[in-house]
Amino acid sequence: MNKHLPKIFLTFLSLVTFCCDAFSQTIYRKIENYKTYYGWAHNYPQDWMILRRFDNEDRNYLLMVNPQTLETKINESNFYQIKPMSIEQAREFFKNTPYVKALNKAEKQSVSIQDAGIESGIPKQTGISLTADLCPSHRPLDKRIFTDIFTEFKKVERPVPVALSITGIWMRQHPQDLVWLKQMQANREIYITWINHSFNHRVSLKAPLKENFLLEPGTDISYEVLETEKAMLRNGLLPSVFFRFPGLVSDQQLVYQVTNFGLIPVGTDAWLAKGQQPRNGSIVLIHGNGNEPVGVNDFIKLLQSKTRSIASKQWLLYDLRESVDEEFSEAP
Structure with a gap:
């Protein structure tokens, strides 16, 4: 029997498993x-x-x-x-890997109470990485985001990459919307990187930032991280190595708690609803949970303004993982 057969078989099995995981x-x-x-x-x-x-x-x-x-x-x-x-x-x-270098950079940017973590990819990219947050909401999924990006990019980039920050509560409240997203991915219309956005995403309208969101006293960060991953797995989603803080609010201790789970905090340098304009390499933030139509409208306008550039492949959407990977592959 060929002694290399087991290795060849296991490699083939890994490739098959990855393809299944991906879609x-x-x-x-x-x-x-x-x-x-x-x-x-x-x-x-x-x-x-x-x-x-x-x-x-x-x-x-x-x-x-x-x-x-x-x-x-x-x-x-x-x-x-x-x-x-x-x-x-x-x-x-x-x-010496891009993954650990990204963890290290996120920890170095942990002092600010808002928007800690990786905020952008590499500036030489002619395009952006799109992230859409799915915080708890009674409103339905804003499907315009996904249908419009597929319509604009289907001739030049398919599946279209998008990163979705998802909460456990949203998965529980919106099973049909989740099925719809999974079907778009199964049809290879979009490719989703699933970002952990905590399970409960608690927020207070009165508490100061230092005691709000995941900084609320009594928060069990282990529950917020691991229960979200388990909910992903029960819904057929593949957890990524990214984490987005609810409200983009954290402190240095919380950042280190999250990186100790092996997760890379992801911020943004272009929250569209706040008027922040994206640049090449930007990690753009919009909300896909129906609570932020202004940001979604701004993103759709951005797409429409780039129609010619998209058609000529001069402006693309980048996979968040590849964007971060490329940045830290070049880092010393």
Whole structure:
């Protein structure tokens, strides 16, 4: 028997699993023992950093990140050589990768109470990375965002990349809207990077920022992070390595708590509803939950103004992971 066959088979299996993860992620309905678990996983020829471990229907699974590309995947643990590590050891092991460099930069930008984390990709990109937040809302999904970007880009860029910051409460309140988004992805009209936006997204109209959102006294950050990931998995969504703070509000301690989960905080340098104008490489923020029609209208106007540039591939939407990856691949 060819001694290389097992490696070839496992590599093929990994590719098949990645393709399935990318567009039709498995639904895990019986998640048990979901926990942080860090380390190195190897399946020829790729090294992965392990972030989570869980059981589902008597099988053990790993949630991992490719530290070179920031792509995540889920697979059964017995397909890999595994070396458990602490989060500190894992970051040291992968210290020269774009993923760990992005974590480090997010921590360096953690002092500000608003908009900590990665705010933009690389300026040489002729276009933007679009992020749309799905905070809890009684209003339906603003579908114009997705139908309009597909209409504008379908001839030059398909699927169209978009990053959605999703909360556990929104998933619970809007199952049909979530099905609609998943169908657009299954049809390869859009490609979604799912950003953890906390489970509850609590907000007070009266409390100061230092005691608001996730800074509200008594907040269980572990619940807010891990329960959102579990809700994603139960709904057939693949968690990414990104996290967006509700209200873009955090403090230095909270940023470090989030990076200790292996997640990269993502801010914005162009919140359209606040009048911030995007530049090349901008991470643009709009709200897709129906609560911010001004920002959505501004984005649609932006698309319309770029029609010719889009047609000639001079202005594109960039995958958030690739945008961050390219920036830190070039960093020393």
